[in-house]
Amino acid sequence: MKVVLGVGGGIAAYKACTLLRRFTESGHDVTVVPTASALKFVGAPTWSALSGKPVSDQVWDDVHQVPHVRIGQQADLVVVAPATADLIAKAAHGLADDLLTNTLLTARCPVVLAPAMHTEMWTHPATTANVATLRERGIDVLEPASGRLTGADTGPGRLPEPEDIFEHCRRYLESVTEGPLVGRHVVISAGGTREPLDPVRYLGNRSSGKQGYALAASAARRGARVTLVSSASLPVPGGVELVPIETALDLQREMNARAGDADVIVMAAAVADFRPAEVGATKIKKKFGAGDPEAPTVELVRNPDILAGLVEARGEARRPYIVGFAAETGDADGDVLHHASAKLERKKCDLLVANEVGAGVTFGQDSSTVHLLRPGREPVTVGPADKNVISDTVWDAVQEELL
Known part of the structure; x- marks a missing residue:
């Protein structure tokens, strides 16, 4: 595999020599791209000797080969170690003033940044914001x-x-070569939606988004191109593109826009069934007493059924493969499996994952119990188990259908 090892200008640059050795000894073709500052810590002859290739920090060397574009385009992985605060800032803002930052802009492969800096620099609000921006773009x-x-x-x-x-x-x-989802585009929704009541308040639910994010991370590890559509405030898994949303209508728009290019859609988001018919232009004041006939009332309207809409839109094509999620509790009318089976029949998706939920169960937790239901097959129960384990089980089931 073609690996680009970027080296930032920090004293930890010497450790990148060991990292380079591990890549080359594993048979990878490594191109080292240091910054000018990095070469003050470890010289170009060292990088050339360890990689077996010429090393430069300039876009002006070997211009006929267009290195500022070619290196990033041909890479299977770009890893920057150390990634200084300056490099992180440049990457977050799309600056390209040397060979390494140009490479970061042209790379379309996974990019891993290994930060190294003083504590005050790492915790500074500017660095925190830059890291969040990069993670939202799918940079690891x-x-x-x-x-x-x-x-x-x-x-x-x-x-x-x-x-x-x-x-x-x-x-x-x-x-890149072994992942069972290599070449597949996976679109996953995660987290709860927020339906505004006024500029301050919203109607929402308890979904944390953890299961959806775990599904995204698992799919990326299996080689998929992953788009995550979410309202959750969680660290974005490496190699995953984040599309932020707030409301159910936002989610519907973004999922519909990506459905035509998707091989698999996973609707793990907890979508609000209703939204306020009107959104207050100003904060609703707490000035009315109990039973006051002048107190405002909130009229609700039904949100669209996004999952059912996606199934209907694909028609008879049976692609993309569609996975639905259902948060269920047992009641007087039936247990979780009873309600989930009925929902699978109504939604007509290919796989339904039923979450057992309740007070202190599933929402916000790192583990849960789910039931995997597919038409004409016996349900499969997983858990209580870590959400990463559940994610792998879901993808195992999906891959059976894609092969």
């Missing part, structure tokens, strides 16, 4: 290690150990 920004920094300082900001960075990157490289 690792958490720095905590420990001894330059001089006598200690704290978070230390470059993760080269072996840990390599193992993290190895999963991406394996997925």
